[in-house]
Amino acid sequence: MGIQFRKRKKYGPVILHFTENGFSSWSIKIGRWSWNSNTRAHRVDLPGPLSWKQDKSRA
Structure with a gap:
């Protein structure tokens, strides 16, 4: 497994990944x-x- 790049940007309640x-x-x-x-x-x-998590499956 290699190194992965991940970044988050927050704009109020919205988070971009x-x-x-x-x-x-x-x-x-x-x-x-x-x-x-x-x-x-x-x-x-x-x-x-x-x-607690509720999954929504993609149809």
Whole structure:
């Protein structure tokens, strides 16, 4: 496994994700809730190291 380049840019609640090939996905985070355009998953941060995730499968 080689070294991977990953970078995030935050613009308020919107986060842009970049890899060595350029733009990869975007996500939005409001409070403890977040959603990612690539995985289409909702995530809620819970107290401590826990989180809850609901996957949305692509049809």
